[in-house]
Amino acid sequence: MRDIASQRSLDHTLIALADPTRRAILQRLSEGEARVTELAQPFAMSLNAVSKHIRILERARLVRRRRAGREHRLSFNQGPLDAAAAWIEARRALWTARLDALDALLCAEDCAASTAPDKVSTGQTKKKGRSR
Amino acid sequence: MRDIASQRSLDHTLIALADPTRRAILQRLSEGEARVTELAQPFAMSLNAVSKHIRILERARLVRRRRAGREHRLSFNQGPLDAAAAWIEARRALWTARLDALDALLCAEDCAASTAPDKVSTGQTKKKGRSR
DNA sequence: CCTACATTCAACCTTTAGGTTGAATTATGC
DNA sequence: GCATAATTCAACCTAAAGGTTGAATGTAGG
Numbered sequence: 154m155r156d157i158a159s160q161r162s163l164d165h166t167l168i169a170l171a172d173p174t175r176r177a178i179l180q181r182l183s184e185g186e187a188r189v190t191e192l193a194q195p196f197a198m199s200l201n202a203v204s205k206h207i208r209i210l211e212r213a214r215l216v217r218r219r220r221a222g223r224e225h226r227l228s229f230n231q232g233p234l235d236a237a238a239a240w241i242e243a244r245r246a247l248w249t250a251r252l253d254a255l256d257a258l259l260c261a262e263d264c265a266a267s268t269a270p271d272k273v274s275t276g277q278t279k280k281k282g283r284s285r
Numbered sequence: 286m287r288d289i290a291s292q293r294s295l296d297h298t299l300i301a302l303a304d305p306t307r308r309a310i311l312q313r314l315s316e317g318e319a320r321v322t323e324l325a326q327p328f329a330m331s332l333n334a335v336s337k338h339i340r341i342l343e344r345a346r347l348v349r350r351r352r353a354g355r356e357h358r359l360s361f362n363q364g365p366l367d368a369a370a371a372w373i374e375a376r377r378a379l380w381t382a383r384l385d386a387l388d389a390l391l392c393a394e395d396c397a398a399s400t401a402p403d404k405v406s407t408g409q410t411k412k413k414g415r416s417r
Numbered sequence: 418c419c420t421a422c423a424t425t426c427a428a429c430c431t432t433t434a435g436g437t438t439g440a441a442t443t444a445t446g447c
Numbered sequence: 448g449c450a451t452a453a454t455t456c457a458a459c460c461t462a463a464a465g466g467t468t469g470a471a472t473g474t475a476g477g
Contacts (some may be wrong), residue, residue, distance in 0.1 A: 161309075164303055165305070167303035168372075171299035171302075171303050172296070172434090173292050176295075180376065183376045183379045183380045184379065185381065185383065188454095189453070189454065189455095190453065194301050198435090198436070199436075200438090201437075201456095202338040202435070202436055202437080202438080204455065205434085205435070220445090221396075222444055222445075223445065223452070223454075224452090224454080225455095228375055228401065231381075231391060233406070234376060234377055235377075237373055238370060238374065240308070240371045241302075241366050241369055242370065243365060244312065245363060245370070246313075247315045248315045249363075249457095251315070251316065251317065254363065259454080260303070304465085306465090320423075320424090321424065322423065322424085330465090331429070331466075331467065331468080332423090332425095333425080333426095333466080333467075333468085334465070334467080336424070336425065337464085337465070353421065354423090354473090354475070355473065355474040355475065356422090356474090357422055357423080387427050
């Protein structure tokens with residue numbers, strides 16, 4: 154039942170990352186705090202548009218806001234990236250495992266049927282040329 | 286000028302990942318090939334809806350299609366995940382580097398100003414309790 | 418051949434994303 | 448106090464996402 158919440162927050166994180174403007178903002182913030190106007194400056198769009206992007210980054214908790222008088226200091230928050238990276242890594246691991254199993258199978262066949270063994274006995278079960 | 290293309294493909298990858306249905310489909314496919322109907326079966330939505338999700342996964346090149354008679358065999362393609370993981374890792378690295386630099390600064394101050402040195406001289410410049 | 422299956426295409430609906438402009442809010446600094 | 452700066456709020460637009468249903472396509476198999 155905790156799954157459904159982390160599902161949603163993963164959604165929010167990935168949605169937030171899936172836009173070049175927002176990725177640029179995050180890039181900037183990963184180098185240090187900034188105000189809204191500063192963040193908006195490099196972009197050929199209204200301040201309002203950037204403000205909305207920031208809200209989406211906040212929804213994903215990738216960005217935090219600290220009100221300091223009339224200006225808002227935005228800062229990067231790494232946490233959600235970890236979850237996203239973990240998800241991606243898990244699929245990669247699964248897939249790699251599967252390909253390795255396949256390699257093993259193919260190699261077993263090869264080893265059994267092969268009539269021209271060229272450096273065959275070196276125990277090479279590792280992932281090698283498989284397309285990917 | 287190659288950047289703009291890889292930007293777009295990163296967009297497509299992250300957009301594709303930013304939906305729970307599509308992540309579930311990818312999860313399934315990372316365990317092995319499947320047909321459209323098989324993929325659709327676990328979901329409480331029309332076959333058509335799933336078909337559309339698959340098209341988005343194909344646009345991101347996360348899924349490949351092999352027509353075999355009247356049925357289409359879908360398979361997982363890991364490549365785009367690598368790019369996404371790389372982007373995420375780069376921001377994490379930047380951020381971590383920055384926090385470490387900050388820690389170093391703070392520690393330098395602490396070391397200079399501290400009047401109640403409790404195990405101070407142990408050369409602890411490492412990242413420790415910083416929030417994250 | 419003809420039916421039944423696997424899949425997409427086409428048209429439609431509703432919600433959200435991404436952007437605009439203009440007005441409201443709130444703090445600063447003379 | 449008052450102009451001005453830093454933000455957001457509100458209303459609107461257009462396009463895309465995510466879903467539906469119904470018809471079209473193409474292949475399989477008795």
